[in-house]
Amino acid sequence: MLKVLEHPLITHKLTQMRKVETKTKDFRENLDEIGGLMAYEITRNLPVKEVTIETPIQEMKTYELEKDIILVPILRAGLGMVDGISNLIPTVKVAHVGLYRDEETLQPHVYFEKYPPNIDDAVVMIVDPMLATGGSASAAIDMVKKQGAKDIRLVCLVGAPEGVKVIEELHPDVDIYLAALDEKLNEKGYIVPGLGDAGDRIFGTK
Numbered sequence: 001m002l003k004v005l006e007h008p009l010i011t012h013k014l015t016q017m018r019k020v021e022t023k024t025k026d027f028r029e030n031l032d033e034i035g036g037l038m039a040y041e042i043t044r045n046l047p048v049k050e051v052t053i054e055t056p057i058q059e060m061k062t063y064e065l066e067k068d069i070i071l072v073p074i075l076r077a078g079l080g081m082v083d084g085i086s087n088l089i090p091t092v093k094v095a096h097v098g099l100y101r102d103e104e105t106l107q108p109h110v111y112f113e114k115y116p117p118n119i120d121d122a123v124v125m126i127v128d129p130m131l132a133t134g135g136s137a138s139a140a141i142d143m144v145k146k147q148g149a150k151d152i153r154l155v156c157l158v159g160a161p162e163g164v165k166v167i168e169e170l171h172p173d174v175d176i177y178l179a180a181l182d183e184k185l186n187e188k189g190y191i192v193p194g195l196g197d198a199g200d201r202i203f204g205t206k
């Protein structure tokens with residue numbers, strides 16, 4: 001399932017991020033805020049369990065989140081989405097998957113991975129601002145599946161049709177959430193019109 005979260009606030013903030021003149025501080029702040037806005041929608045169908053509690057007035061039956069929620073940012077750029085999303089989810093745990101994309105072959109290379117326990121029974125949200133060829137996201141999904149993850153959602157800001165197709169073909173069980181679906185990839189594997197290299201813009205490395 002592909003869901004493009006169209007909302008005027010998300011679109012406005014993404015427009016600020018896309019502008020070439022937007023500097024690191026504003027880029028990060030907008031990314032953080034979009035993460036928070038997207039979190040509301042992507043958590044809409046989280047499983048809940050019935051619990052009995054005492055209010056100051058009387059006992060009542062109500063609901064709490066049933067499962068652990070594990071955020072998996074794809075380093076580096078995915079780190080920019082962690083605070084905005086985790087601020088909204090009280091019990092979130094954070095795994096890390098380090099991947100860089102070879103500039104020539106566009107193939108992803110793994111350099112780090114660390115997971116909390118019980119990933120097999122958790123709702124796993126993989127986050128990366130950019131879904132380009134789909135190689136990085138697909139590798140990250142393979143990695144969490146190897147750890148036993150079953151309920152997996154992929155949350156990106158900007159996606160290319162090429163990347164969406166790859167995930168839909170290789171991982172039809174994974175729901176994809178985007179803030180925008182752009183036109184295409186260019187010859188260097190960058191999303192067009194996109195916003196450039198998200199990692200470099202977040203961390204000021206170019």
Ligand SMILES: O=c1ccn([C@@H]2O[C@H](COP(=O)(O)O)[C@@H](O)[C@H]2O)c(=O)[nH]1
Binds near residue numbers: 163190191195196
């Ligand atoms: O326009 C772009 C395209 C890609 N990135 C970075 O690359 C990976 C995703 O690329 P895949 O080809 O889908 O593996 C992503 O982690 C971004 O960090 C980018 O920043 N901008």
Ligand SMILES: O=P(O)(O)OP(=O)(O)O
Binds near residue numbers: 074076077100101197
């Ligand atoms: O996917 P990359 O190579 O652009 O990695 P980073 O997010 O570290 O810029």
Ligand SMILES: [Mg+2]
Binds near residue numbers: 077197198199
């Ligand atoms: Mg990068």
